[in-house]
Amino acid sequence: MLYNLTILIPLYCWNQDMDKPDSERSKVKVAVRQRPFLHSSEREEPCLRILDKQSVSIMNYRDRRESVVYSFDWCYGPDNSQQELYEEAVKPELSHVLRGQNASVFAYGPTGTGKTYTMVGTSGNPGVIPRAVGDLLHASQATAQTKLWAVCISISYLEIYQEKVRDLLDTNKQDLPIRQDRNGAILVPGLTERVVDSYAQFERIFMAASRHRMTASTQLNHTSSRSHSLLMLRVVKTEQVTPFRRFFGKLHLVDLAGSEDNRRTGNSGVRLKESGSINSSLFALSKVVDALNQGFTFVPYRESKLTRLLQDSLGGSAHTVMVTNLAPEQHFLFDSTSALNFASKSKLVVNRPLTLQSQQPVMKRRLSNNDGELGRNATLATALGAENTSLIGPLLKQQKTFQMEVWERLESIERLVSHGNVQPVGLARNALKERNQQQCQPLKCGSNLMGVQPGTAGGDSMPVGVIAPFGQPRDVHPNAFLPTAVCDSEGSVKVYEAVDSNALHFNEKQKQLVLDILNHGNVRQLKALQKVGEKRAKLIISWREEHGPFTEMEDLTKVEGLTSKVVNSFWTANVMCNM
Ligand SMILES: Nc1ncnc2c1ncn2[C@@H]1O[C@H](COP(=O)(O)OP(=O)(O)OP(=O)(O)O)[C@@H](O)[C@H]1O
Structure with a gap:
């Protein structure tokens, strides 16, 4: 469900916990959250109960007189607030992001159980996304005041709708590719990225983008999300004194679409098609978790766009928290049991977080x-x-004007590099x-x-x-x-x-010249470029024949075998050296 939200976010304090050391391996942490009955008129026995902070019991759907108990890192009932869940399960992850690691928080569960409520919340009860962004911004401002560090936060926001990656910050981008660089980092080339300096600015961008998300009414949820959404926050923390370190951290906040039992959703036509796509990507997610738990060398991440995008969060280099949302109504019993089984096997997955720091x-x-x-x-x-x-x-x-332009150019190249998780x-x-x-x-x-x-x-x-x-x-x-x-x-x-204004023009011209060679040159002309041999020249030609001309520097990353790192050194050698 999407909310019309105006959130006045308090400044959440940034505490010492955020500087705890990491272990080399990090298990996926799982929280379970049971929402309240939605209609006060509902008097039926709930199908599940939160027993204590770490266990939940659910009716055995084969024999309702029995119950099955599951245990997790955290269990929250209807009386637990958004703040409790955020402070305990999510906030500690932000410290990893500020130290140059990746963290993911995703909400999973059947349709209508409170995933969007958990991630986004309401104006009176903000969820994980506004709280995490508020805290990161607050931390960055506090850090900047020390004059020892500068922190830059930028956001991207996408949804996977019917197996297409749509850019929610620029709806003209309806089917973006997903790529992986040599270091295993997942990239979405072309995805819009906006720098945010204040919470008000974030809220404006996020609210406008959220209205582009696909939602529809089903019998189980009046405003059901028809897509998986992923908000990415990129945090670049730069030391202002020697040794001038730079940390590149990412926080992924994911609101998955709910699994749907179409005998009960009443879906037909396009809703049924959406539902099929949602269920099959969630099935692929389950297969990925199974493969990881069984120690298979082949993990089927490529079976769906969702698993491809979450590759880093499951068995990858991120710290991951999964919030499993459940509903107490008895007609959710089967769905809730499946969700608990999935949560239970997810908590066995082990990630290996990496720190991304530039020298x-x-x-x-x-x-x-x-x-x-x-x-x-x-x-x-x-x-x-x-x-x-x-x-x-x-x-x-x-x-100063000149320096700023140089600085901005460097930053844009570094952005290109850090997208690829390559040390710039x-x-x-x-x-x-x-x-x-x-x-x-x-x-x-x-x-x-x-x-x-x-x-x-x-x-x-x-x-x-x-x-x-x-x-x-x-x-x-x-x-x-x-x-x-x-x-x-x-x-x-x-x-x-x-x-030296000529130098600046020259650089622009130089870039254009290189693009012209990339778009029109033959093998011999391409080979005259730095970092291009026979094989690369042929790959570049066959890519442009299939996809059309290269328009931006980043386009080269789409060519087979050209990782962000290679592309970066290509541009450095061909353009930057001449700057
Ligand atoms: N913890 C909670 N406290 C109060 N209300 C809740 C809670 N969780 C969910 N709700 C309410 O339950 C309804 C369904 O929640 P929501 O839309 O977030 O579900 P969802 O899992 O995102 O559904 P879908 O997968 O269909 O998008 C909403 O009306 C929401 O306000």
């Missing part, structure tokens, strides 16, 4: 060696006073090259232009006066501290040309 970019390492210099520069700049600062102000501004080490090296390629233009030293005397800092080309931009958030980026002007011993000032 210290070279550029930052060099910068950190210059920290003392920076301090001196700042002092000097302050000493120069308003008049001199205004003289170089335009230059600083130009340089060394990308910053290109920015360093880029800086080195900036032209120096000699000027005559104006006597008080810099407010410093030539030659006082020693050797011929040694900078004696360096003005650095300061004070803006972007300045944490190392490029922000590059010198803009130096005065040498012979009295000539060299002003680093802050923006």
Whole structure:
């Protein structure tokens, strides 16, 4: 069910638990949640009861006088709140995400048992999604205030409807492919990703996107979800001081469509077709769990889009929590028993979480060696006073624009890489090259232009006066501290040309040129590109003959054998080197 939701989310506190160490293997954790009777008029005996915090008993459907007891990590009854479930079962997972690991929370259960209620909730009782996003945003703001880390959170939102992956943030994308990179990470190339800075912004995007989800009325649920939905939050945490580590974590929040017994849903026509697709993907999910539990080397992840997308969550590298939703009404007995059996075998699945952390970019390492210099520069700049600062102000501004563009380009490449869960080490090296390629233009030293005397800092080309931009958030980026002007011993000032606009155009042109070769080149021309041999050239040609031209850099990942890592180094070699 989807709710018309305006959630005022309180700031959930971020506690110490979030820094507990990980074990190398992590079992899938399972919570069971029983919803209340939906109509107060219902007086029948419930078919199941929560016995205590970890066990639930259900009527034996073969002989209703008997009961069967199951135990799980957590069991919640109708009196337990959304907050209890979130705090105990879900919130601890967020710490993994902030440490560069992946975590998944998914709601499973028969139709009409409260999966969407658990994941989304209502305005008065927000569910897992708003609470988790609120907490992650709160954590990122708190972390940013320390000035030691910057955290960037972005979201993507998709649904699997009748075996098609639909982008809920851009409904023009109706059938997206699912790919796996060399490291086993699952990707959806082309899926929209939006950066969110505040809860209000998230809520706006999420609510609008949720309205695109397929829902319909069935006899068992007035607003039944007809698709599986997956909200992905990508969290990039960047250290602002040496050693400048970067962590790439992902949180997947999944609201599965409910299994349906069509003798009771009254489905026919398109509803029946949807139901068939839902049931068969849930059956595939069950087969995956069976294969994992029996230790088979072959696990049938590819049998459905759902299992392919959840590959990482079941037997993969994520921490996983499954919330199994159940209904107390007796007519749900068979469905509830099946759901409990599935939950029971799911908790045996073991994942092996991985931490995704980038190494210290070279550029930052060099910068950190210059920290003392920076301090001196700042002092000097302050000493120069308003008049001199205004003289170089335009230059600083130009340089900053340039730096931001470089930074954004790097970030976009890094995004491409991190989608593939590849460590984006060394990308910053290109920015360093880029800086080195900036032209120096000699000027005559104006006597008080810099407010410093030539030659006082020693050797011929040694900078004696360096003005650095300061004070803006972007300045944490190392490029922000590059010198803009130096005065040498012979009295000539060299002003680093802050923006080489030709270079920027050249890069765009270079990218276009490479795309042209990819789209029109023959084998020989393709082989002239860096990182392309005979075999790759042929694969590129056969891909474009089948699918049409490449329009974006990422398109190359669709070519067989070209992982995100390969594609990244291809673009780095062919375009970035020339930046
Ligand atoms: N814990 C709960 N407390 C109060 N009401 C609940 C609870 N869980 C579910 N409900 C109510 O039960 C009904 C069905 O819930 P919901 O739509 O979330 O089920 P669902 O499992 O997502 O169904 P479907 O698979 O058909 O989409 C809704 O009216 C919802 O408000």
